[in-house]
Amino acid sequence: MQKIINGKAYVLGDNIDTDQIIPAEHLVYSLSDPQESKKYGQFALSGVPRERAGLPDGGVPFITDGNYESEYSIIIGGSNFGCGSSREHAPFALQKAGVKVVVAESYARIFYRNAVDGGFIVPLETTEILKTALKTGDAIEINLNTLKLTNQSDGQTYTLVHPGDVLPIIEAGGLFQYARKAGMIEG
Amino acid sequence: MPMTITEKILAKASGRDAVKPGENIWLNVDTLMTHDVCGPPTIQIWKDEFGGQAKIWDKQKLVIFPDHYIFTNDPHANRNVSILRQFAQEHQLPNYYDVGGERYKGVCHIALAEEGFNRPGTVLIGTDSHTCTAGAFGLFATGVGNTDAAFILGTGKIWEKVPESMKFIFEGEKPEYLTAKDFILQILGDITTDGATYRAMEFDGRAVYDLNIDERMTLTNMAVEAGGMNGIIAADARTEAYINERSSQPYTVFKSDADAGYHSVYEYKASELEPVVAQPHSPDNRAVVRKVQGRKITKAYIGSCTGGKMADFVAAARILKDREVKVPTFVVPASTAVARQLKEDKVNGKTIHQILSDAGCVIAPSSCAACLGGPADTIGRSVDKDVVISTTNRNFPGRMGSKQAEVYLASPLTVAASAVNGVITDPRDAMG
Known part of the structure; x- marks a missing residue:
């Protein structure tokens, strides 16, 4: 897996629930059909109220009209990121939009599991309050070896929390890949 | 251990x-x-x-x-x-x-x-x-x-x-x-x-x-x-x-x-608690009903896995009996068994289905329906700047449809009392 990730930050607040990540009316599309599943990218984060979309100013579209991918590949959140429903469509939509990593103060359990077990994005935790320290559009580098996040716009560095027991699943790229490596399932 | x-x-x-x-x-x-x-x-x-x-x-x-x-x-x-x-x-x-x-x-x-x-x-x-x-x-x-x-x-x-x-x-x-x-x-x-x-x-x-x-x-x-x-x-x-x-x-x-x-x-201590709502836009944004009573609503909703069970409709019927709702009120029995039982169980000779229907509620077929918004043609879905009081479980922005809508989560008693008055109402003021 990629250990150094560079991208532009898209900053959100606390309690970004799964309806904000992908509104329920869009959950009808196929996740496996290559053309249809692009819609998940198109509508990723479309449920975030305008004034809270892309902090600190808000009003920053995550995806511009007519596009399926975002220019922002790193999401910065506050506490309880991904709360709400069990829809795996949520981390899937972020992945389809081109997101590689989410960094938040904490996650809701099911979103975290889905992100890791499906291998869609890497969910990282931090004890630092990045939702106010960083701005949407900041150039970010995340180093998974040293667990550091650097804001290349001002040189500031922040510490990330070690993922603990789930690291082998993250490194394998998902639950099935992990289970094959561990000999739990064949193939 | x-x-x-x-x-x-x-x-x-x-x-x-x-x-x-x-x-x-x-x-x-x-x-x-x-x-x-x-x-x-x-x-x-x-x-x-x-x-x-x-x-x-x-x-x-x-x-x-x-x-x-x-x-x-x-x-x-x-x-x-x-x-x-x-x-x-x-x-x-x-x-x-x-x-x-x-x-x-x-x-x-x-x-x-x-x-x-x-x-x-x-x-x-x-x-x-x-x-x-x-x-x-x-x-x-x-x-x-x-x-x-x-x-x-x-x-x-x-x-x-x-x-x-x-x-x-x-x-x-x-x-x-x-x-x-x-x-x-x-x-x-x-x-x-x-x-x-x-x-x-x-x-x-x-x-x-x-x-x-x-x-x-x-x-x-x-x-x-x-x-x-x-x-x-x-x-x-x-x-x-x-x-x-x-x-x-x-x-x-x-x-x-x-x-x-x-x-x-x-x-x-159960006896010391009061009827409460979760105000927009989070289930933890609690207020006692007394604090928010009088707030105008545009819709009421009784349904979902949280608030569409037989006990929820029995509670609502206690208040809706012989009354009429002032705002569109949607009743969505969680299951087909609940829907059947509404037509069987009676209060003073009237079935609960009849009580709810006579009060002016729209009774929809069983499903998750507008609890989570759903496709555009979902019954009860919030639109524009709806102010909804609902027995459901979540009120994050856009949960019941419209991102501009406000959703208050409450008990079936509070939802029924509010539907009758068209404003958020403490059930104690509507129970005989």
């Missing part, structure tokens, strides 16, 4: 004598439940990952209830139900409850109870966050996504981290103007939407055990709104009577040891 009920069930399911919070374990799953939104992608992952060897680990343990997007013309939504139907036919699944006939049940969490799948002491995993509802029967029940469900479909196993437990005790007698919804909204206001993340929420006390099964399910249902991994109420005689009527499968009643360890213990 002393253990909580959750720890005892997880120990049994992982083949150990004991487990401790924080341990990562593999569980043997007793029941896997899925529905029309997450079933099709789960099946696809199972096919892709297991390939030609893809085999359902135990057909008897797989339960599928289409329930989310049922009464809609959305072609993609209807295609998802077709995928489930085809899968069930291909594999001769015994527990598939198809749309459009006698077998259709409605909302999965209520149907699981009614069909006897909620057996005490078992592990039930579902592709829906409100799977925690089943914990009202003293079992371990939690929600997962498609990948975890696909893994279970092929192997019967899931990894979990043993949660710490939090205990919520409601002592004394519940006043008649409160329901279990007020209890859980009270807790949410106290601990917030991530106050129980990765933890078990155990409910206890006389006022909990005085609740009927429907009301107990309201408590465990909203455990996930506090981030809880599971909600749980140890089985008692009432639970056993309910399950014995519906299942001949074995079950085990576990109870927490008196000296088991808890992350925290919260104690409430």
Whole structure:
């Protein structure tokens, strides 16, 4: 897996629930059909109220009209990121939009599991309050070896929390890949 | 070693004598439940990952209830139900409850109870966050996504981290103007939407055990709104009577040891609590109804796995009897069994269905409906700047449809009282 990730930050607040990540009316599309599943990218984060979309100013579209991918590949959140429903469509939509990593103060359990077990994005935790320290559009580098996040716009560095027991699943790229490596399932 | 009920069930399911919070374990799953939104992608992952060897680990343990997007013309939504139907036919699944006939049940969490799948002491995993509802029967029940469900479909196993437990005790007698919804909204206001993340929420006390099964399910249902991994109420005689009527499968009643360890213990005196709402836009944004009474509403909604059970309509009917609603009021029985019972159970000679209908409520067929917004043609869906008072479970921005709408979550008593006045109303002012 990629250990150094560079991208532009898209900053959100606390309690970004799964309806904000992908509104329920869009959950009808196929996740496996290559053309249809692009819609998940198109509508990723479309449920975030305008004034809270892309902090600190808000009003920053995550995806511009007519596009399926975002220019922002790193999401910065506050506490309880991904709360709400069990829809795996949520981390899937972020992945389809081109997101590689989410960094938040904490996650809701099911979103975290889905992100890791499906291998869609890497969910990282931090004890630092990045939702106010960083701005949407900041150039970010995340180093998974040293667990550091650097804001290349001002040189500031922040510490990330070690993922603990789930690291082998993250490194394998998902639950099935992990289970094959561990000999739990064949193939 | 002393253990909580959750720890005892997880120990049994992982083949150990004991487990401790924080341990990562593999569980043997007793029941896997899925529905029309997450079933099709789960099946696809199972096919892709297991390939030609893809085999359902135990057909008897797989339960599928289409329930989310049922009464809609959305072609993609209807295609998802077709995928489930085809899968069930291909594999001769015994527990598939198809749309459009006698077998259709409605909302999965209520149907699981009614069909006897909620057996005490078992592990039930579902592709829906409100799977925690089943914990009202003293079992371990939690929600997962498609990948975890696909893994279970092929192997019967899931990894979990043993949660710490939090205990919520409601002592004394519940006043008649409160329901279990007020209890859980009270807790949410106290601990917030991530106050129980990765933890078990155990409910206890006389006022909990005085609740009927429907009301107990309201408590465990909203455990996930506090981030809880599971909600749980140890089985008692009432639970056993309910399950014995519906299942001949074995079950085990576990109870927490008196000296088991808890992350925290919260104690409430039921008689001291007041009717509450969760204000927009979060289930933990609690206010006593007295503080927000008079706020104009544009819609009222009584439905969902949280607030569309028989007990919820019985409560609403107490207030709506011989009255008329002032705003559009939607009644969506969670299950087809509830819908039938509404037409059978009578209060002073009138069926509850008749009472609700005479009051001017729109009674819709059973499904998840507008609790989660749904396709554009979903009945009761919020539009524009609707102000909705609802017995459902979430009020994050856009949850019931429109991003501009405001949703207040409340008990069926408070929703009915508010519907009658067109403004948020304390049920004490509407009960004779």
